[in-house]
Amino acid sequence: MVRKNFKQTDQENKSKPAVKKRKRGWLIFGGVVVTLAVIGHVGNVMEQSRLDKDNIPIIISNVDENIKLDYHTNKREISAKISGISSFAEVKISENKIKVHDRKDAAGSVKYEIKDIKEGDSDISISVVDGKRRGDKTIKIHRQTKADYDKQELEKALKRAEESVKKAEEQLSDENISRAKSDIGKLPDGKRTPFSERIAKLEKAKQEEKERAEKAKRDAEENKKQEEAAVAAAKVRQRQQQARPQPTPRQAIPTPAAPQPAPAEIHFRNCKEARAAGYSHMRRGEPGYAPHLDRDGDGIACDKHK
Numbered sequence: 343m344v345r346k347n348f349k350q351t352d353q354e355n356k357s358k359p360a361v362k363k364r365k366r367g368w369l370i371f372g373g374v375v376v377t378l379a380v381i382g383h384v385g386n387v388m389e390q391s392r393l394d395k396d397n398i399p400i401i402i403s404n405v406d407e408n409i410k411l412d413y414h415t416n417k418r419e420i421s422a423k424i425s426g427i428s429s430f431a432e433v434k435i436s437e438n439k440i441k442v443h444d445r446k447d448a449a450g451s452v453k454y455e456i457k458d459i460k461e462g463d464s465d466i467s468i469s470v471v472d473g474k475r476r477g478d479k480t481i482k483i484h485r486q487t488k489a490d491y492d493k494q495e496l497e498k499a500l501k502r503a504e505e506s507v508k509k510a511e512e513q514l515s516d517e518n519i520s521r522a523k524s525d526i527g528k529l530p531d532g533k534r535t536p537f538s539e540r541i542a543k544l545e546k547a548k549q550e551e552k553e554r555a556e557k558a559k560r561d562a563e564e565n566k567k568q569e570e571a572a573v574a575a576a577k578v579r580q581r582q583q584q585a586r587p588q589p590t591p592r593q594a595i596p597t598p599a600a601p602q603p604a605p606a607e608i609h610f611r612n613c614k615e616a617r618a619a620g621y622s623h624m625r626r627g628e629p630g631y632a633p634h635l636d637r638d639g640d641g642i643a644c645d646k647h648k
Contacts, residue, residue: 390430393448401424405421413490419453424470427448434467509521613644
């Protein structure tokens with residue numbers, strides 16, 4: 343037991359110098375840190391005194407002095423560069439103390455986000471105090487009001503409606519009319535009437551055009567049917583005429599003033615005159631036949647009852 347205590351005492355005696363050495367090291371390190379801090383502080387004090395003595399102005403730059411925000415934006419980050427300041431300079435934006443970053447050559451930069459910006463006009467102040475010197479900057483912010491936003495949106499909607507209606511008027515189609523009606527439907531009730539009237543006229547014109555096209559189609563189909571029926575009837579009459587013997591033409595009664603012309607000299611101006619003289623269905627080469635009486639060119643003159 344005595345041997346054990348002796349060993350412990352011996353170890354403790356050996357460790358005391360090491361502990362003292364560590365303590366001495368920490369004291370030296372602490373002294374160095376304090377010394378550097380004091381030197382830095384003294385340097386900063388001297389820098390501030392120099393700036394005050396030389397009356398170096400505090401300049402706030404690289405900042406947007408007039409900011410415009412839309413209605414849906416109620417926050418904005420502000421940044422600025424500040425020169426002519428020492429490490430003791432105090433910077434405030436809207437009465438909130440801001441830390442200066444990136445210090446170099448008596449200058450630095452600041453950033454700050456402004457929240458809950460009200461509608462309309464407001465001012466944001468940047469103030470810098472460094473010893474006896476001071477610098478200030480006022481930033482003007484205009485956030486769009488609800489009334490201005492509604493007016494702007496209405497103008498946009500009116501412009502879209504006007505453009506779509508005009509396009510429908512220039513290129514009349516169901517697609518353009520549908521798009522114009524959709525844009526008109528987005529307008530307030532009091533603004534729709536002029537555009538709706540123009541669309542109504544376009545729809546009426548479109549309907550009239552459709553009806554004309556349908557009528558023209560029906561007329562064409564009817565004319566085609568009549569022509570086909572006339573051709574079919576002509577063929578039937580032609581077959582019937584060919585199947586029965588040809589009637590003997592009646593000779594015209596000569597007048598005392600002029601004798602009956604020879605068969606080769608018989609001439610009629612039209613089929614009505616020929617029929618009155620008793621001539622019809624004259625074949626090519628027969629008395630009374632003439633090309634102008636054979637309109638369908640089938641070689642038989644005055645074979646149709648027209």
